[in-house]
Amino acid sequence: MNKSLCWLSLLIAVAVFCPRAQAELVVEITNGQAEAIPIAVVPFGSAEEAAASFDVAKVVSDDLARSGRFRSMDRKDMIEQPHTGANIGFDDWRRLNNDYILVGQVQPQGPDRYNVVFELYNVLNHQRLLGYQISANKPGLRLASHQVADMVFEKILGVRGAFATRVAYVSVLGRLPNRSYRLIVADADGENPRIVMQSNEPLMSPAWSPDGQSLAYVSFEDRLPSIYVQLLKTGDRHRVSARAGVNQAPAWSPDGKKLALTLSTREGNLDIYTLDLTTQALTRITDDPSIDTEPQWSKDGQSLYFTSDRAGGPQIYRVGIHPGDKPRRLTFQGTYNARPRLSPDESQLAFVTQEDGGYRIATMDLKGRGDVQVLTKGRFDVSPSYAPNGAVIIYASRDRGRGVLALVSADGRVQERLVSSEGEVQEPAWSPF
Amino acid sequence: MKRIATIALLLAGAALLAGCPKKPTIVEPPTAGSQVGGSSTSGSANGASTNGSPLGGDADASSRGGVGADGSGPNSRKIIYFDFDKSEIKPEFASIVTSAAQNLTSHPTLKLKLEGNTDERGTREYNIGLGERRAQAVRRALLLQGAAETQISTVSFGAERPAAEGDDEAAWAQNRRVELVYLP
Numbered sequence: 190m191n192k193s194l195c196w197l198s199l200l201i202a203v204a205v206f207c208p209r210a211q212a213e214l215v216v217e218i219t220n221g222q223a224e225a226i227p228i229a230v231v232p233f234g235s236a237e238e239a240a241a242s243f244d245v246a247k248v249v250s251d252d253l254a255r256s257g258r259f260r261s262m263d264r265k266d267m268i269e270q271p272h273t274g275a276n277i278g279f280d281d282w283r284r285l286n287n288d289y290i291l292v293g294q295v296q297p298q299g300p301d302r303y304n305v306v307f308e309l310y311n312v313l314n315h316q317r318l319l320g321y322q323i324s325a326n327k328p329g330l331r332l333a334s335h336q337v338a339d340m341v342f343e344k345i346l347g348v349r350g351a352f353a354t355r356v357a358y359v360s361v362l363g364r365l366p367n368r369s370y371r372l373i374v375a376d377a378d379g380e381n382p383r384i385v386m387q388s389n390e391p392l393m394s395p396a397w398s399p400d401g402q403s404l405a406y407v408s409f410e411d412r413l414p415s416i417y418v419q420l421l422k423t424g425d426r427h428r429v430s431a432r433a434g435v436n437q438a439p440a441w442s443p444d445g446k447k448l449a450l451t452l453s454t455r456e457g458n459l460d461i462y463t464l465d466l467t468t469q470a471l472t473r474i475t476d477d478p479s480i481d482t483e484p485q486w487s488k489d490g491q492s493l494y495f496t497s498d499r500a501g502g503p504q505i506y507r508v509g510i511h512p513g514d515k516p517r518r519l520t521f522q523g524t525y526n527a528r529p530r531l532s533p534d535e536s537q538l539a540f541v542t543q544e545d546g547g548y549r550i551a552t553m554d555l556k557g558r559g560d561v562q563v564l565t566k567g568r569f570d571v572s573p574s575y576a577p578n579g580a581v582i583i584y585a586s587r588d589r590g591r592g593v594l595a596l597v598s599a600d601g602r603v604q605e606r607l608v609s610s611e612g613e614v615q616e617p618a619w620s621p622f
Numbered sequence: 623m624k625r626i627a628t629i630a631l632l633l634a635g636a637a638l639l640a641g642c643p644k645k646p647t648i649v650e651p652p653t654a655g656s657q658v659g660g661s662s663t664s665g666s667a668n669g670a671s672t673n674g675s676p677l678g679g680d681a682d683a684s685s686r687g688g689v690g691a692d693g694s695g696p697n698s699r700k701i702i703y704f705d706f707d708k709s710e711i712k713p714e715f716a717s718i719v720t721s722a723a724q725n726l727t728s729h730p731t732l733k734l735k736l737e738g739n740t741d742e743r744g745t746r747e748y749n750i751g752l753g754e755r756r757a758q759a760v761r762r763a764l765l766l767q768g769a770a771e772t773q774i775s776t777v778s779f780g781a782e783r784p785a786a787e788g789d790d791e792a793a794w795a796q797n798r799r800v801e802l803v804y805l806p
Contacts, residue, residue: 364787365784365785365786365787390783391779391782391783393746393747393780393782394746394747409779409782409783412777413777414750414777414778433775434754434776435750435751435754435778437747437750438747438750451747451750451751453754455771456758457754457755457757457758457761457776459750459751459754480748480751480752480754480755482747482748482750482751483745483747483748496745496747496748498748498751503744503745503748525744527744527745527748528745528747528748541744541745548743548744548745568789569742569743569789571744571745571746572745572746587789590788590789615746616746
């Protein structure tokens with residue numbers, strides 16, 4: 190299945206609180222799943238023109254199809270368009286090979302307020318699986334639509350949906366030597382991009398605070414690296430590390446109180462430290478003449494996964510945060526394994542591995558025997574980041590010489606590419622729920 | 623309590639963020655198709671909170687300084703290139719190091735910044751480490767030839783500031799480099 194879904198970028202100028210990036214993104218499902226569940230998402234009914242101009246069903250349908258777990262029926266093939274359960278002719282929908290059907294309406298509730306009312310049915314046994322309404326203003330209809338998709342996803346698959354989440358990424362515009370860098374936060378489907386920060390010098394390594402309110406990132410705006418923490422709602426930011434040498438790779442502790450980060454000595458030795466954001470107390474975690482970097486916390490906040498080339502090439506290690514804890518090497522397959530990211534349930538580690546001369550996304554099973562699976566086939570696949578439900582990994586890839594974002598399901602079976610119409614996009618970081 | 627908080631949030635949101643998406647509320651009606659007043663649970667996502675972050679104030683203040691800002695003539699900017707995954711200074715670049723060391727020893731107030739860079743291959747943060755390693759290799763060579771520690775600083779841009787675009791060896795060879803930048 191090769192499906193192209195066009196993401197319109199809203200060029201409408203909104204309030205000053207909402208600066209938008211004017212990038213258009215296109216999703217290409219490059220490798221779908223054969224056993225995708227067939228579902229009909231019927232266009233929602235509406236009594237009002239304004240409400241009708243927002244297509245809730247299209248957003249829901251696109252979300253579900255993009256997950257690779259569902260196959261959304263083409264609305265051109267629908268012989269009728271019911272908006273309530275009472276009007277569903279189940280036999281017809283079953284003959285059209287649907288397992289599930291979603292119907293609904295957008296009901297105006299006074300000025301700039303709508304109820305999105307929807308019902309999910311099992312076509313085979315006519316059972317009503319969901320019946321909800323979501324209240325939203327006009328601009329909130331998109332988020333409401335993602336929430337509908339989340340509820341359908343969870344009801345049918347038993348896995349929490351992650352459509353109503355966000356992705357931060359870095360976009361690089363312009364040709365050398367006049368490049369500009371933007372840190373952007375968009376909805377998980379690429380819509381609604383908003384500029385968090387822009388600079389003529391590199392921005393890198395965005396990291397979400399556990400509450401989803403702030404981003405930590407590295408900025409070279411003074412031609413030296415500093416780590417900033419920025420509150421998304423207000424744009425307020427403060428510099429949390431601008432020490433001599435390297436200030437890199439921020440990672441939030443699960444309680445949001447500390448950052449793990451990479452600093453260097455005067456002699457250029459990179460090691461991992463933790464920084465208490467309240468007390469500013471700095472604690473050294475690793476002490477080795479090699480490059481130690483790319484830390485990531487375990488869920489209990491008691492240990493860090495990181496990259497080190499202490500054995501020659503880069504490999505992944507784990508170390509406790511208490512003084513005297515000895516790092517333990519986790520990866521042994523191949524000569525290049527770096528940038529570990531832990532799945533939300535800690536059953537899997539995603540990282541970058543070198544294979545056949547290319548850099549690719551791999552996972553390692555942490556519960557069993559440590560089996561490694563290489564999920565992608567690109568030459569420049571880096572920066573993996575798990576969706577908060579663990580079902581999908583977003584990563585940076587290359588397509589016809591340009592930096593693009595791509596998605597792969599955590600089992601490797603579904604692959605998609607997100608192509609930006611302008612600039613290079615890199616370093617995606619998926620928000621928490 | 624929760625309901626009041628939700629209403630207050632909605633009102634505040636309406637006042638402050640006109641035009642921005644607000645957090646929808648989810649309500650489960652008791653039966654199919656019926657409508658229920660009032661909101662009990664708030665949505666899981668954070669629509670309202672993601673709205674517009676003003677741009678960082680000093681984001682564009684920095685400029686690509688350094689070039690030619692030295693006051694020491696033709697040696698204002700020199701570049702040393704490296705082999706893939708290596709930080710050894712190749713013999714053909716020894717003269718650049720030597721002349722920079724002479725510059726620094728004969729002008730004790732002169733300050734030099736070493737900017738380490740890598741090609742695009744590999745992970746971004748590990749490349750920061752490799753770029754730093756290259757800058758440090760040049761720093762050590764300069765110290766061995768008499769430059770003072772206080773005269774030299776290092777910075778690594780990793781793969782973030784390439785000199786050439788493209789994903790082939792021709793571009794990569796130009797990007798694996800340390801730039802010697804005299805500070806004003």
